[in-house]
Amino acid sequence: MKHMMVVVSMEEEWSTLKSLVQESYIDEGQQPSFSSTGSVEVCDLIVASRSVSFHCAVLKKDMTEEGISQALDSCFKSCSQGVSTFLLLIQNGRYKKRESRIMEFMQACYGPEVLKFLIVLSLETEAVDMLDDSLLGLINVSDGRYCRLTTTTLGTSDMLLPLLEMFDFMLAENGMIGYTEHMHRLREAKSRYTADTSMKIMTWMYLQEAEEKDREREMQGLKAKHAEDGKMEADVKRQYETKRESLEEAATSHGAMLQMQLNVTNNDNSKKTSIILVGTSGSGKTSAINLISERVGNQYSSNEDFPECPSSTLTCERKVVLAEGRRLVLVDTPELWDVDGAENMEQVKDCLALSLPGPHIFLLTIRFRRFTQGESEMVSRLQKIFGRGFTEHAIVLFTHRNDIGPHKVLMTRSINDYVAGAQGLQDLLRKCGSRYYVLNLFRNALSYPQVKDLLSGVHKLVASHGGGPYVTKRFPVEQLKERKRVIEERLM
Known part of the structure; x- marks a missing residue:
C-alpha cells in the first residue's frame, strides 16, 4: 500500500526537502523518483520497506488567493488513491504569516476536518530553543502532531522514520483512514x-x-x-x-x-519506554511513580484517606510496569545537585544506567505551590547535566496532594492562574515546549484520568522523536551497561 502525502510548502522548503532526500539515498540501492503532473511535483520513494509518495503543491510568495486554492485542489486531485495525510513544511520551527495564511485556505477548501489529518514537519538545520505561540497553537489544534528532522538525521537514510512514526500514530487516532475523496x-x-x-x-x-x-x-x-x-x-x-x-x-x-x-518480552528493548523523574526533593517524584504504577496495573483505590508521604529518596530506584503492551521503565531520583548547585555525578550515572535502553522522556516534577528561585534554575542545571537536548525530551509534571481540601481537585483554571502569576515558570514551560500535565497524588478515582492523559502525552513525544532514546554523550553506553549490571547484582 502506498502512503499518499500532500505536501503544502513554499518553494524554498520543498527544494530543501528534495535535496535532503536525494542526499540520503546516495548510497542506497533504490533511488527516489521525481516527476511532475502539471503544477504538482511528485516524489516517490521507499522508507523502511514502505512506499511513500509526496505530492507537493509548490506555493510562491506572490500567489493570489485563487492561485493558492487552485494549487491545493490540483494537488489533492493528483492523489488517485486518496490522501493519507497533509504535510505542512516549515524550516527551523518558524511558523510565518504566509504559512498561517495557507492553513486558512486549507481549512476553507477541506473544512476543519483537515486538522485531524495534518502533520507539521520542521526541517531544522540550526538549534531551535523555543517555539512561538502561533506554532504552539497550531500544534495544539492538530493534537500535538509536530515532527522534527534535526541536523543529526538530515541527509541519512533513516531521516524520515520519525515522520512515519507520527503518521502511524495519526492513523491509529483516526480509525486507520486518511482524508478521502x-x-x-x-x-x-x-x-x-x-x-x-x-x-x-x-x-x-x-x-x-x-x-x-x-x-x-x-x-x-x-x-x-x-x-x-x-x-x-x-x-x-x-x-x-x-x-x-x-x-x-x-x-x-x-x-x-x-x-x-505488541506482546513483548523482557529482552525486547524496542518495546520499552524509559522515563526519568527529576526535580527538587519533596516535589512528588516517588508518589507519582507509585500512582502511575497503580493506574497501569488497574488498581483503583477506594480509600479516600490522605496517603502517607513517602520518605525522601536517597538513591536512584527503578520500577518496571506493563502499560498497553509496552514496558514502562520508571526511574526515581534524589535531588541531583547539592546546596551549592554542584551535580552528584554518581547519582547521574545511576539514573542513566537504570533507564537503559533509554531514557526516552524526562518528567520534570514541580510541586503546586509558590514557585521558587531554585526551581526556576532547574532547566539550566539539568541541561548542564544531561545536555542541551534535555528540553526537547522533557515534560513538566505539576503535582499536588489536595492541600485545598480532601474532596477537591486541581482545575485547569487554577494551573493557568498559577502559571500566569510566575514569569520564571512561564520561561521554564516555554523551554520545555509548553508541555505540562497535572497529577493529583490523592488516590481517588479522579486522579486516574490524569495518569492516562500523562501517558498519552509521553507516547506522543516519544513518537515525535521516532521512538528512539535520548543519547547523552558524557558517558559511553558500555560503561552505563556495566554500572547497571553492578547495581542489579547488589540488589539481588
Whole structure:
C-alpha cells in the first residue's frame, strides 16, 4: 500500500526537502523518483520497506488567493488513491504569516476536518530553543502532531522514520483512514445544499410581492427541489455509513493484529519506554511513580484517606510496569545537585544506567505551590547535566496532594492562574515546549484520568522523536551497561 502525502510548502522548503532526500539515498540501492503532473511535483520513494509518495503543491510568495486554492485542489486531485495525510513544511520551527495564511485556505477548501489529518514537519538545520505561540497553537489544534528532522538525521537514510512514526500514530487516532475523496465530495455537497437553501429563501421573499397563484406554483417547485436534495443527501449519508462500518471492521481486525504484535518480552528493548523523574526533593517524584504504577496495573483505590508521604529518596530506584503492551521503565531520583548547585555525578550515572535502553522522556516534577528561585534554575542545571537536548525530551509534571481540601481537585483554571502569576515558570514551560500535565497524588478515582492523559502525552513525544532514546554523550553506553549490571547484582 502506498502512503499518499500532500505536501503544502513554499518553494524554498520543498527544494530543501528534495535535496535532503536525494542526499540520503546516495548510497542506497533504490533511488527516489521525481516527476511532475502539471503544477504538482511528485516524489516517490521507499522508507523502511514502505512506499511513500509526496505530492507537493509548490506555493510562491506572490500567489493570489485563487492561485493558492487552485494549487491545493490540483494537488489533492493528483492523489488517485486518496490522501493519507497533509504535510505542512516549515524550516527551523518558524511558523510565518504566509504559512498561517495557507492553513486558512486549507481549512476553507477541506473544512476543519483537515486538522485531524495534518502533520507539521520542521526541517531544522540550526538549534531551535523555543517555539512561538502561533506554532504552539497550531500544534495544539492538530493534537500535538509536530515532527522534527534535526541536523543529526538530515541527509541519512533513516531521516524520515520519525515522520512515519507520527503518521502511524495519526492513523491509529483516526480509525486507520486518511482524508478521502468521499469526505471531500460530502463537504462540497453540503456546501451546495447550504447555498441552494439561501437562494430559496431570497426567492421566496421576492415572490411575496407577486400574485397568489404564481407564489403557490413557485412554492410547490421549491418543495419538490427540497425533497430531491434531501434524498440526495440521504443517499450520500447512507453510502458513507456503509463505508464507515466496513472501515471500522477493518480497523478492529488490524487493531487486534497490532495488539498481538505488541506482546513483548523482557529482552525486547524496542518495546520499552524509559522515563526519568527529576526535580527538587519533596516535589512528588516517588508518589507519582507509585500512582502511575497503580493506574497501569488497574488498581483503583477506594480509600479516600490522605496517603502517607513517602520518605525522601536517597538513591536512584527503578520500577518496571506493563502499560498497553509496552514496558514502562520508571526511574526515581534524589535531588541531583547539592546546596551549592554542584551535580552528584554518581547519582547521574545511576539514573542513566537504570533507564537503559533509554531514557526516552524526562518528567520534570514541580510541586503546586509558590514557585521558587531554585526551581526556576532547574532547566539550566539539568541541561548542564544531561545536555542541551534535555528540553526537547522533557515534560513538566505539576503535582499536588489536595492541600485545598480532601474532596477537591486541581482545575485547569487554577494551573493557568498559577502559571500566569510566575514569569520564571512561564520561561521554564516555554523551554520545555509548553508541555505540562497535572497529577493529583490523592488516590481517588479522579486522579486516574490524569495518569492516562500523562501517558498519552509521553507516547506522543516519544513518537515525535521516532521512538528512539535520548543519547547523552558524557558517558559511553558500555560503561552505563556495566554500572547497571553492578547495581542489579547488589540488589539481588
